Amino acid sequence: MITQAGLQNHTATDKAARSFLILAMSYLLFGLLLGVISGFQYLLPPFLKDQLSFQQTRPLHVYLVITWIFTAAQAGIYYYLPRISNRPLYWPAGAWLHFIMQLGVSVFIITCFFLGYFGGREYLEFPPLLGVFILLSWLPFVINFFFTLKSNYKTAPLYIWMWSTGILFFYITVAESYLWLFEHFRENIVRDITVQWKALGSMVGSWNMLVYGTGMYVMEKTSGDDKTARSPLAFFFYFLGLTNLMFNWGHHTYIVPAAPWVKTVAYVISMTELLILAHLIIQWKKTMQGAKKNYHLISYRLLSYADIWIILNLTLAIAISVPAWNYYTHGTHITVAHAMGATIGINTWLLMASVFYICKNEKAGLLEKRKPLIGKGIIITNISLLIFWIALLGMGLVKISSKLNNEVFALMMQKSKPWFQAFTYSGAVVLIGLFMLVYAAVKILSGSKTGDADKNQPGF
Amino acid sequence: MVKVVIFAGLFILYSLYSILIYTKGTENAVALSVPEQSKISKGKELFQKNNCIACHQLYGLGGYLGPELTTVYSDKNRGELYMKAFLKAGGQRMPNFHFKDDEVDAIISYLKYVDATAVTYKNPE
Ligand code: HEM
Numbered sequence: 001m002i003t004q005a006g007l008q009n010h011t012a013t014d015k016a017a018r019s020f021l022i023l024a025m026s027y028l029l030f031g032l033l034l035g036v037i038s039g040f041q042y043l044l045p046p047f048l049k050d051q052l053s054f055q056q057t058r059p060l061h062v063y064l065v066i067t068w069i070f071t072a073a074q075a076g077i078y079y080y081l082p083r084i085s086n087r088p089l090y091w092p093a094g095a096w097l098h099f100i101m102q103l104g105v106s107v108f109i110i111t112c113f114f115l116g117y118f119g120g121r122e123y124l125e126f127p128p129l130l131g132v133f134i135l136l137s138w139l140p141f142v143i144n145f146f147f148t149l150k151s152n153y154k155t156a157p158l159y160i161w162m163w164s165t166g167i168l169f170f171y172i173t174v175a176e177s178y179l180w181l182f183e184h185f186r187e188n189i190v191r192d193i194t195v196q197w198k199a200l201g202s203m204v205g206s207w208n209m210l211v212y213g214t215g216m217y218v219m220e221k222t223s224g225d226d227k228t229a230r231s232p233l234a235f236f237f238y239f240l241g242l243t244n245l246m247f248n249w250g251h252h253t254y255i256v257p258a259a260p261w262v263k264t265v266a267y268v269i270s271m272t273e274l275l276i277l278a279h280l281i282i283q284w285k286k287t288m289q290g291a292k293k294n295y296h297l298i299s300y301r302l303l304s305y306a307d308i309w310i311i312l313n314l315t316l317a318i319a320i321s322v323p324a325w326n327y328y329t330h331g332t333h334i335t336v337a338h339a340m341g342a343t344i345g346i347n348t349w350l351l352m353a354s355v356f357y358i359c360k361n362e363k364a365g366l367l368e369k370r371k372p373l374i375g376k377g378i379i380i381t382n383i384s385l386l387i388f389w390i391a392l393l394g395m396g397l398v399k400i401s402s403k404l405n406n407e408v409f410a411l412m413m414q415k416s417k418p419w420f421q422a423f424t425y426s427g428a429v430v431l432i433g434l435f436m437l438v439y440a441a442v443k444i445l446s447g448s449k450t451g452d453a454d455k456n457q458p459g460f
Numbered sequence: 461m462v463k464v465v466i467f468a469g470l471f472i473l474y475s476l477y478s479i480l481i482y483t484k485g486t487e488n489a490v491a492l493s494v495p496e497q498s499k500i501s502k503g504k505e506l507f508q509k510n511n512c513i514a515c516h517q518l519y520g521l522g523g524y525l526g527p528e529l530t531t532v533y534s535d536k537n538r539g540e541l542y543m544k545a546f547l548k549a550g551g552q553r554m555p556n557f558h559f560k561d562d563e564v565d566a567i568i569s570y571l572k573y574v575d576a577t578a579v580t581y582k583n584p585e
Contacts, residue, residue, distance in 0.1 A: 041525065041553075042525065045552050045553045046552075049553070049555065050555070053555055054514060054515055054523070054525050054553070055510075055511050055514045055515060055555065056514075058514045058515075058523050058525075059511065059514055118508065118509060118510065118511035119508065120507065120508025120509060120510065120511045120512070120513055121508065121513070122513050122521040122522050125511055125513070125514065153463065153464055154461055154463070154464065161463075176478075179482075184482075185482075186501075186504070187488075187497065187500075187501065188486065188487075188488045189518075189519075189573065189574050189577055190486050190487075190488070190489065190577055191482070191486035191487075191488075193518065193519045193521060194481060194486050195481065195482065195486075196521060197520075197521065198478075198481060235463060239466055239467075239470070242467075242470060243470060246470060246473070246474040246477070247474070247477065252520060253519070253520075255519060255520060255530075255580060255581050256519045256520075256580070257489065257577060257578065257579050257580040257581070258485050258486045259484070259485030259486070261485065262481070262485055262486075265477075330520045331517055331520050331524075331528050332524070333524060335520075336524065406537075408537060409526075409527040
């Protein structure tokens with residue numbers, strides 16, 4: 001039961017949470033725009049080559065969309081913390097300090113990219129010192145998280161475990177990705193690359209923990225089922241996922257000449273994901289029934305679409321983790337299909353479910369009004385994303401066939417042209433679809449008071 | 461309680477495995493003299509400062525707009541002169557970085573070193 005005092009406390013932090021959401025969605029739109037520009041650079045070689053080359057557009061795109069994922073997850077957690085713990089946020093001013101630092105660091109990083117200052121490490125392409133600032137900017141969030149919840153992990157629901165794990169591993173993996181600053185790592189390419197893949201592979205796992213935890217919380221609240229997040233089966237899959245986060249990264253390094261056991265460990269662990277896939281497929285009918293029943297709930301609809309994308313991407317991921325196949329698929333756009341399929345189809349959908357869940361809590365009336373636009377945005381994004389995903393697989397297959405026929409790079413690029421077109425044009429439509437969702441969400445969150453009354457109903 | 465124990469157990473295994481990876485199984489296979497090492501380090505620095513990784517891959521890490529460079533040095537169709545041409549003048553998609561001769565040399569020695577380590581790459585079986 002939520003007390004009146006509790007409600008007042010929400011109001012104070014909800015504003016910070018809303019600001020984080022709007023910041024997160026600005027990263028998304030800006031990142032999408034740069035993605036589309038870099039797509040056009042595939043199609044038209046001279047496009048912005050001298051003003052804003054792929055050397056800048058790719059890191060900008062990747063940095064911005066990944067920052068969307070982290071920031072949207074954090075925004076949701078700020079919103080949910082006081083509701084879960086039934087106490088005010090431990091350090092409300094800390095949330096604003098976090099906001100200012102986050103904004104400052106990202107503006108700095110974006111400026112570095114535009115000006116051409118690079119650290120030159122895949123995914124963390126900004127100068128290394130900025131990594132320290134990213135970790136610092138997270139500190140108020142970490143303090144708020146642990147001190148507001150004061151969780152007893154023996155009884156805590158799974159999403160709290162997942163969020164805690166995500167935060168812990170974010171710190172570990174960002175620190176690990178800077179080990180190259182030491183000669184012991186930097187001067188040995190095999191060690192450097194192996195450790196970098198290790199850090200990045202687990203870093204993806206860390207944001208997945210934050211995002212999947214959010215999805216699970218939203219599912220609990222929209223479906224009213226509060227048993228799943230405490231069930232032994234759910235915890236079993238959490239530990240399986242955690243084992244993968246810790247040990248499966250080696251499937252990125254099959255081609256790196258490290259010792260064979262690195263690969264064996266990764267291969268064996270990666271294949272345990274088959275259990276997760278089988279579980280999802282067995283659950284499929286139930287998921288679909290739930291989806292049909294709750295289709296009118298935007299968040300539920302998004303969670304169900306994320307499920308479809310999980311099955312597609314997990315199947316692909318398991319396939320490319322088989323060493324004999326990985327030998328051909330690595331270094332092709334099949335890897336990109338896996339990366340973007342998962343970050344859009346799964347992560348972005350789960351986070352959008354959280355965004356619209358918050359919209360519903362805040363302003364149910366306004367959400368109702370925007371529903372047709374949101375519905376169209378979801379359909380447009382899903383269809384274009386499917387084409388986008390298939391186009392990336394197509395680009396990958398052309399590259400594999402070129403490799404087998406010993407063709408030169410220029411010929412391969414020429415043969416890929418129809419796929420580049422499908423990729424770039426469908427990518428532009430993904431941008432339009434997601435823009436519709438962001439537009440609706442921003443309008444709702446910053447709209448007038450309609451629907452505010454709902455917030456005062458206990459147990460919303 | 462069981463959950464906390466499982467977590468702690470996995471975390472300890474993870475820490476041990478990390479230390480193992482940092483020290484064993486990834487030893488340097490190519491012996492280098494001090495001057496060679498310093499030239500390679502300079503090449504690597506240039507490679508990072510100019511963000512070559514946005515368009516090129518080494519061992520699968522990096523973007524895909526440009527060709528992968530792990531074995532460019534020993535590739536029959538490419539090799540040293542071919543690399544030099546692109547590093548000096550750029551290409552249709554690759555920017556011209558206006559490198560000086562010693563910078564081009566440093567980058568090439570770095571890529572030569574990477575190529576020398578790429579044994580599994582050349583013969584997967
Ligand atoms: C929410 C939306 C998106 C997310 C989360 C996302 C995420 C990512 C990630 C993680 C990568 C790195 C992939 C890898 O290294 O394997 C990437 C690369 C890329 N993305 Fe996106 N992306 C999104 C939308 C788009 C859109 C709409 C386009 C438009 C065409 C696009 C174009 C690209 C391009 C061209 C690359 C570089 C691929 C390469 O290296 O050749 N992305 N994106």
